Amino acid sequence: MRRINEFSMDFLAKSNNEGFARSVVGVFASQLDPTVDEIADIKTAVSEAVTNCVVHAYSGKKYQNGENKIHIHCVLFDCGIEITIEDYGRGIENVELARQAMYTTSPDTERSGLGFTIMESFTDKMDVVSRPDEGTKITMLKLIKNLQ
Amino acid sequence: MKFGLAHTGNTLIVRIAGELDHHYTDEIRYRIDSEIMKPYVHNVVFDFNKLTFMDSSGIGMIVGRYKKVKAVGGSIYIMCSNKTVKKILEISGVFQFAKICDDINDAV
Numbered sequence: 065m066r067r068i069n070e071f072s073m074d075f076l077a078k079s080n081n082e083g084f085a086r087s088v089v090g091v092f093a094s095q096l097d098p099t100v101d102e103i104a105d106i107k108t109a110v111s112e113a114v115t116n117c118v119v120h121a122y123s124g125k126k127y128q129n130g131e132n133k134i135h136i137h138c139v140l141f142d143c144g145i146e147i148t149i150e151d152y153g154r155g156i157e158n159v160e161l162a163r164q165a166m167y168t169t170s171p172d173t174e175r176s177g178l179g180f181t182i183m184e185s186f187t188d189k190m191d192v193v194s195r196p197d198e199g200t201k202i203t204m205l206k207l208i209k210n211l212q
Numbered sequence: 213m214k215f216g217l218a219h220t221g222n223t224l225i226v227r228i229a230g231e232l233d234h235h236y237t238d239e240i241r242y243r244i245d246s247e248i249m250k251p252y253v254h255n256v257v258f259d260f261n262k263l264t265f266m267d268s269s270g271i272g273m274i275v276g277r278y279k280k281v282k283a284v285g286g287s288i289y290i291m292c293s294n295k296t297v298k299k300i301l302e303i304s305g306v307f308q309f310a311k312i313c314d315d316i317n318d319a320v
Contacts, residue, residue, distance in 0.1 A: 083235065108296065115233065119234060174272040174273060174276040176275060
């Protein structure tokens with residue numbers, strides 16, 4: 065895999081940044097000339113990951129000196145895009161359980177429990193690393209068909 | 213995101229255009245629920261024909277409304293022409309309880 069380009073950004077974990085984050089990653093990924101469907105898959109996966117940070121990672125508690133931040137790092141390779149989305153919030157105690165479809169810690173707020181399922185189905189590879197009270201890091205790889 | 217409500221008989225039509233994510237679902241949920249509470253509303257039609265994006269927050273919103281109309285014997289109908297939005301609806305299993313329709317007349 066040859067590295068072509070990369071970028072990083074930090075932003076506050078606010079729900080109005082969900083649309084901003086997925087648009088930025090979508091525009092960056094467009095350098096690889098993906099199809100409209102591939103861009104839509106990337107934007108959906110990013111939206112799920114960022115929503116998890118806003119809804120779960122920083123809920124009810126202030127972390128990082130009161131600044132609840134999300135870090136995104138994207139690398140364009142000659143075969144696709146690797147997207148890393150990291151928060152510094154509460155972390156996930158049982159990652160295996162959280163990755164299961166329909167599992168949610170917030171059933172009262174009508175969360176569907178499908179975030180990880182959608183990230184997994186819309187990308188080609190997804191890794192989750194999490195430590196309680198330290199944060200969660202999601203890495204997703206989306207291969208672009210016309211580059212294979 | 214653009215949002216509009218309309219009534220036809222005992223059916224509430226919910227039109228959502230643009231991008232639907234977690235940022236908007238709370239407000240939409242509140243506005244739909246205050247209509248569903250009215251005794252003459254039984255069915256809900258979600259018109260997603262002008263929706264360009266939806267993530268799992270939208271699924272949670274649809275499932276929540278399904279539980280409410282089911283309690284009064286009503287149904288959920290979805291109109292959707294966007295391929296990616298349809299893919300999310302399919303993966304999440306929404307079509308196990310919601311009926312897909314091409315035209316508002318199929319639902320009312």
